[in-house]
Amino acid sequence: MCLGIPGKIIEIINAQQKLAIVDIGGVKRQINIACIVNEQHPAESCVGDWVLVHVGFAMNRINEQEALETLKILEEIVNIT
Amino acid sequence: MKYVDEFREPEKAQALLREISKLCQQLKKPIKIMEVCGGHTHSIFKYGIEEVLPDVIELIHGPGCPVCVMPKGRLDDAIAISQNANVIFATFGDAMRVPGSKASLLQVRAKGADIRMVYSPLDSLQIARENPDKEVVFFALGFETTVPSTALTILQADAEKINNFSMFCNHVLVIPALQALLDNPDLQLDGFVGPGHVSMVIGTDPYEFISQQYHKPIVVSGFEPIDIFQSIWMLLQQLVENRCEVENQYNRLVEKTGNHQAIAAINKVFAIRENFDWRGLGDIPDSGLKIRPEYAQFDAEQKFTVPNLKVADHKACQCGEILKGVLKPWQCKVFGTACTPESPIGSCMVSSEGACAAYYKYSRLSKASVLQK
Numbered sequence A: 001m002c003l004g005i006p007g008k009i010i011e012i013i014n015a016q017q018k019l020a021i022v023d024i025g026g027v028k029r030q031i032n033i034a035c036i037v038n039e040q041h042p043a044e045s046c047v048g049d050w051v052l053v054h055v056g057f058a059m060n061r062i063n064e065q066e067a068l069e070t071l072k073i074l075e076e077i078v079n080i081t
Numbered sequence B: 001m002k003y004v005d006e007f008r009e010p011e012k013a014q015a016l017l018r019e020i021s022k023l024c025q026q027l028k029k030p031i032k033i034m035e036v037c038g039g040h041t042h043s044i045f046k047y048g049i050e051e052v053l054p055d056v057i058e059l060i061h062g063p064g065c066p067v068c069v070m071p072k073g074r075l076d077d078a079i080a081i082s083q084n085a086n087v088i089f090a091t092f093g094d095a096m097r098v099p100g101s102k103a104s105l106l107q108v109r110a111k112g113a114d115i116r117m118v119y120s121p122l123d124s125l126q127i128a129r130e131n132p133d134k135e136v137v138f139f140a141l142g143f144e145t146t147v148p149s150t151a152l153t154i155l156q157a158d159a160e161k162i163n164n165f166s167m168f169c170n171h172v173l174v175i176p177a178l179q180a181l182l183d184n185p186d187l188q189l190d191g192f193v194g195p196g197h198v199s200m201v202i203g204t205d206p207y208e209f210i211s212q213q214y215h216k217p218i219v220v221s222g223f224e225p226i227d228i229f230q231s232i233w234m235l236l237q238q239l240v241e242n243r244c245e246v247e248n249q250y251n252r253l254v255e256k257t258g259n260h261q262a263i264a265a266i267n268k269v270f271a272i273r274e275n276f277d278w279r280g281l282g283d284i285p286d287s288g289l290k291i292r293p294e295y296a297q298f299d300a301e302q303k304f305t306v307p308n309l310k311v312a313d314h315k316a317c318q319c320g321e322i323l324k325g326v327l328k329p330w331q332c333k334v335f336g337t338a339c340t341p342e343s344p345i346g347s348c349m350v351s352s353e354g355a356c357a358a359y360y361k362y363s364r365l366s367k368a369s370v371l372q373k
């Protein structure tokens, strides 16, 4: 039940109601982005962001830098073993 | 897909497995690790993770499947609400087959109740907009991951003054459940794989008591196979080095203090319920949520009369012991015979996140019967 799926925000359809269109592996869906919008990230700025989608809501932005760091650790393990 | 494929690559899994095996040689005794979240249970079975881990690691499948812990009495209440002539009852698909004391939602729908499966609570709000002459009730269930979505849906209903909409709230909280498990003397665990998406909402700070008071390590983990292997590797490092810390493997989504907007929405709409009766685990204080009085008009428990009765679990059902990790599914007498995913007796057989259904679906019967001998 707690599953989520990564998607990319491609369009804001109603900034006030915080509704956006997200592309999830080629399928487009309307989602609510209230959980990821704040003063530093107004709705308009969210286009292009990768988010985790759960039951029609963007629950968080995927942090690219952290993801790359985790992958770097993994690469190192692959290389030493 | 972004950061999905990268966490499924076999070379990484193999490298991690080699590291895991090396660390296992330094362990003084076999260990038990509980994955709390049903999503992890599902991934572990789907990818055969348990199968390839060294034998000294035993995975205990915890109570993190909200469908599995829903007590029969609450299901009966949901069904009672759905029987009101004017009601459209909307639910996530997962809840459809959960057995109540007499029937499931699926069975009462077959008898004519207007029960609709939705993907999002917002879809149920849309049904309310389209059916102003009906009362639409959404079956709100799930852990902290799902709570922000129902909170925001109620806030939206409030903003639009949609007054034919309410929720039957059965949200449950992970932290009190973990506390109850840690206080259970039957359960000797060495560490936890912490829930990823719950933590995306609440952060990793709420787990500090596990390391500080109970001196157990916990690693919050993602859901891809590499995530789980890496988390187990991190846990083993802690165990071998005699550390017990809260660590975060899933930092591409989980922050220390969680998602503040999501937490604010939860706190605005919901308050702690003094007691919630978990199927199999019994009453756990402060482990559920209820709708605040300010939003009483959206609270189905205020709008409708519900029987509100406690119903004992089926005599044969061992779900409680399974959820606590004390028994394995195949040790239940009716597993795979009277109890199957098609006609579940207990709720652990309903959702693919439940340990019984996961064992059944991924044909663990063979391993189970070998182990039994």
Ligand code: SF4
Binding pocket: B316, B317, B318, B319, B320, B322, B329, B332, B333, B334, B335, B336, B339, B340, B344, B345, B346, B347, B348, B349, B356
């Ligand atoms: S096999 Fe069925 S009855 Fe037995 S514990 Fe599992 S869900 Fe309950």
